[in-house]
Amino acid sequence: MYGWTGRLLRVNLSTGDVKSEDVSKEVLEDYIGGSGLGAKIFNDEVPADVEPLSPENKILFMTGPLTGTLAPTGGRYMVITKSPLTGIWLETNSGGEWGAELKFAGYDGVIVEGRAKDPVYLEILDDEVSLRDASELWGKTVSETTSALKDAVGDDDSKVLAIGPAGENGVLMACVVNELGRAAGRGGSGAVMGSKNLKAILVRGTGSVKVAKPGEFKDAVMRSLKTLRENPVSGEALTTYGTAVLVNIINENGILPTRNFSTGVFEGAEKISGEEMAATILKKKTACFACPIACGRYCSVKGEFEVEGEGPEYETVWAFGAQCGVDDLAAITKANHLCNEYGIDTISMGNTIGCAMEAFERGLLRETSGLTLNFGNAGGMVKAVELTGRKEGVGEVLALGSKRLAAKLGEPGLSMSVKGLELPAYDPRGVKGQGLAYATSNRGGCHVQAYMISPEILGLPEKLDRLTTEGKPAFVKMLQDFVCMINALGMCEFSGFALGAENYVELLSTATGTEYSVERFMKTGERLFNLKRVINIAMGVSREDDTLPERLLKTPMPEGPVAGQLAETEEMIDEYYRERGWNTNGVPTDEKLSELGLSR
Amino acid sequence: MKHTLLFDHEKCSGCRMCELACSFEHTGEFSPARSRIAVLSLEHGVDMPVACLHCEDPLCMAVCPSGAISQRDGVVSFDEELCTGCRLCMMACPVGSPTIDPVVKRAVNCDLCAGEPACVSICPFGAVEFVPATHSALVNKKRIAERLSAIWG
Numbered sequence: 001m002y003g004w005t006g007r008l009l010r011v012n013l014s015t016g017d018v019k020s021e022d023v024s025k026e027v028l029e030d031y032i033g034g035s036g037l038g039a040k041i042f043n044d045e046v047p048a049d050v051e052p053l054s055p056e057n058k059i060l061f062m063t064g065p066l067t068g069t070l071a072p073t074g075g076r077y078m079v080i081t082k083s084p085l086t087g088i089w090l091e092t093n094s095g096g097e098w099g100a101e102l103k104f105a106g107y108d109g110v111i112v113e114g115r116a117k118d119p120v121y122l123e124i125l126d127d128e129v130s131l132r133d134a135s136e137l138w139g140k141t142v143s144e145t146t147s148a149l150k151d152a153v154g155d156d157d158s159k160v161l162a163i164g165p166a167g168e169n170g171v172l173m174a175c176v177v178n179e180l181g182r183a184a185g186r187g188g189s190g191a192v193m194g195s196k197n198l199k200a201i202l203v204r205g206t207g208s209v210k211v212a213k214p215g216e217f218k219d220a221v222m223r224s225l226k227t228l229r230e231n232p233v234s235g236e237a238l239t240t241y242g243t244a245v246l247v248n249i250i251n252e253n254g255i256l257p258t259r260n261f262s263t264g265v266f267e268g269a270e271k272i273s274g275e276e277m278a279a280t281i282l283k284k285k286t287a288c289f290a291c292p293i294a295c296g297r298y299c300s301v302k303g304e305f306e307v308e309g310e311g312p313e314y315e316t317v318w319a320f321g322a323q324c325g326v327d328d329l330a331a332i333t334k335a336n337h338l339c340n341e342y343g344i345d346t347i348s349m350g351n352t353i354g355c356a357m358e359a360f361e362r363g364l365l366r367e368t369s370g371l372t373l374n375f376g377n378a379g380g381m382v383k384a385v386e387l388t389g390r391k392e393g394v395g396e397v398l399a400l401g402s403k404r405l406a407a408k409l410g411e412p413g414l415s416m417s418v419k420g421l422e423l424p425a426y427d428p429r430g431v432k433g434q435g436l437a438y439a440t441s442n443r444g445g446c447h448v449q450a451y452m453i454s455p456e457i458l459g460l461p462e463k464l465d466r467l468t469t470e471g472k473p474a475f476v477k478m479l480q481d482f483v484c485m486i487n488a489l490g491m492c493e494f495s496g497f498a499l500g501a502e503n504y505v506e507l508l509s510t511a512t513g514t515e516y517s518v519e520r521f522m523k524t525g526e527r528l529f530n531l532k533r534v535i536n537i538a539m540g541v542s543r544e545d546d547t548l549p550e551r552l553l554k555t556p557m558p559e560g561p562v563a564g565q566l567a568e569t570e571e572m573i574d575e576y577y578r579e580r581g582w583n584t585n586g587v588p589t590d591e592k593l594s595e596l597g598l599s600r
Numbered sequence: 601m602k603h604t605l606l607f608d609h610e611k612c613s614g615c616r617m618c619e620l621a622c623s624f625e626h627t628g629e630f631s632p633a634r635s636r637i638a639v640l641s642l643e644h645g646v647d648m649p650v651a652c653l654h655c656e657d658p659l660c661m662a663v664c665p666s667g668a669i670s671q672r673d674g675v676v677s678f679d680e681e682l683c684t685g686c687r688l689c690m691m692a693c694p695v696g697s698p699t700i701d702p703v704v705k706r707a708v709n710c711d712l713c714a715g716e717p718a719c720v721s722i723c724p725f726g727a728v729e730f731v732p733a734t735h736s737a738l739v740n741k742k743r744i745a746e747r748l749s750a751i752w753g
Binding site: 068069070072097104205206207208209210211214218225229283284285286287288289290291292294296298308309 | 610613614615616617620621623624627628629630631632633634644645646647702722724725
């Protein structure tokens with residue numbers, strides 16, 4: 001097979017069985033790979049009412065047909081499971097090199113099921129796959145685990161994906177980290193791994209990925225590469241300043257959520273910006289596998305928050321910065337590092353601490369392990385991350401995420417989340433389409449299932465009026481289908497700043513040898529989005545979940561360029577459902593499912 | 601005029617596109633294990649591309665017991681037919697350039713792609729350049745001078 005390897009590894013931790021399975025070409029063509037193929041397998045094999053942290057839940061690590069090729073940014077893998085944080089569909093992806101290495105070992109993905117009796121790690125050395133004792137590693141941080149496993153196998157070129165103490169401790173926002181600083185961050189996949197007593201997966205692959213039409217594929221790669229390098233966002237801004245180049249831009253637009261979304265303007269934005277980072281703590285830019293953008297930031301901080309390693313990206317800078325009222329880049333970098341070591345999602349962590357800070361200032365949260373958790377307290381924030389990772393003291397409630405925390409305190413409205421997943425770094429009151437995208441993302445409060453900031457703020461691929469609701473439902477739908485494809489191919493969404501459907505189509509077609517048109521490509525994306533919705537409907541999602549926190553719907557933005565604005569998802573939701581071919585309760589109709597080749 | 605590869609670790613992001621382009625050029629497949637250039641990830645976030653520097657008096661050629669290594673127009677050349685896979689060249693090379701190809705099981709090495717190195721064409725950041733051999737030292741001197749002038753200026 002070309003592009004795909006056509007093989008999956010199935011690992012049953014309860015029985016210790018490990019086997020390789022073939023996937024049919026037809027299934028691959030219809031579901032592509034990544035979170036698309038992952039959704040197909042998950043839907044076929046896992047009951048909707050499965051308890052996320054039980055042995056019956058499964059966790060999948062999936063690459064796409066372009067992972068491991070020269071397709072620019074084609075180095076990603078996706079983690080698929082039922083989220084313990086949200087109780088619904090979870091896909092979360094990561095770059096680094098792990099995904100490509102898995103492909104070189106000969107697998108499109110790994111399906112993990114069951115629960116090991118004692119801690120284990122999975123070792124994949126090409127065709128030699130084994131489960132090994134990890135009891136000595138239990139309790140270790142991500143970097144300690146990574147070093148220990150590389151030493152054990154004696155191959156520094158091997159790649160390690162691991163959980164830290166947070167995943168072991170069942171922190172609901174625990175993530176999976178590979179190459180020390182790359183994370184499949186969102187939704188608590190680390191806790192699922194921890195519940196299965198699976199500490200890590202080491203992979204070393206010395207094989208290859210073949211493409212169907214080498215000459216044409218290379219031409220397609222060179223066209224995409226040129227387009228990416230010439231684009232002002234992917235070829236310049238992200239390379240020079242990293243994703244944190246957005247801090248000033250988003251703040252100037254009045255939508256940088258500050259102090260738990262109480263305003264959209266942060267007075268300390270300049271001090272935590274990508275420009276400031278480049279001028280102070282940045283050592284060098286780093287790239288994921290096969291990526292010409294290199295938005296990664298290797299940073300070094302001295303003093304109270306001394307740390308060296310992968311620096312914070314935009315969402316993290318926001319979460320531990322504006323959201324917590326902190327303007328100290330050193331503290332933010334330290335908090336980011338602790339999240340990487342403990343294995344915690346930075347967005348949910350920072351957002352939840354911001355929620356706790358508001359509760360603390362309002363006298364609702366009193367048990368804080370002696371921490372003064374007021375907004376702006378950088379030291380308290382950093383300590384709170386550590387306590388969460390260890391699930392000690394106030395960390396025990398922070399580990400539950402903002403929704404459960406706010407509910408416990410009797411003020412559910414303090415949680416800035418959708419479907420239980422903490423919102424990221426754009427206040428939807430000033431970007432109407434992004435609000436709809438938050439409300440309808442299949443994994444909950446997330447920006448990347450349809451990054452409407454691109455058209456609404458950055459003007460890519462075209463500039464849309466950010467304050468109108470008109471035309472947004474159709475645009476959000478289109479973008480969601482498009483992103484489903486990027487996440488199925490094994491590429492990074494940042495490539496989408498520059499590349500259009502025609503670029504992905506020629507890369508996919510020449511790599512796999514299966515001809516896709518733009519129409520078939522987008523229809524496939526629609527199939528994948530609807531399949532995930534079908535999974536969610538079975539898990540209990542309905543219209544009432546497709547909404548935003550009340551604060552954003554009812555309290556006007558108090559100041560700045562979008563003062564007086566509200567999020568307007570209710571105004572758009574019916575039109576969005578119509579665009580999708582769903583009924584008024586947000587359920588895909590039989591006609592739509594049959595058109596897409598899906599069934600309930 | 602003899603040209604060689606020149607590497608700049610400060611420009612290298614560690615994306616390893618050079619490894620993919622190299623293996624693709626030589627084998628038609630994407631496989632870092634079959635690449636003749638390797639990006640080493642070192643401590644403190646340093647990434648360093650390494651490949652054959654095409655020595656004037658190659659140690660690999662001197663130790664090769666089967667006459668598989670020759671020098672033509674300044675380019676060190678490996679002959680897979682004559683190679684026995686003994687690995688002596690790997691031990692002798694000062695930068696560790698030759699590798700045993702995992703498929704053909706013979707030593708392979710950078711051949712500069714007949715004058716148009718694939719790694720140079722693909723590198724998005726200009727971290728691998730193809731320069732006249734006599735200029736490579738000069739380029740490095742110039743870089744150091746530029747850094748010093750930035751500090752002193």
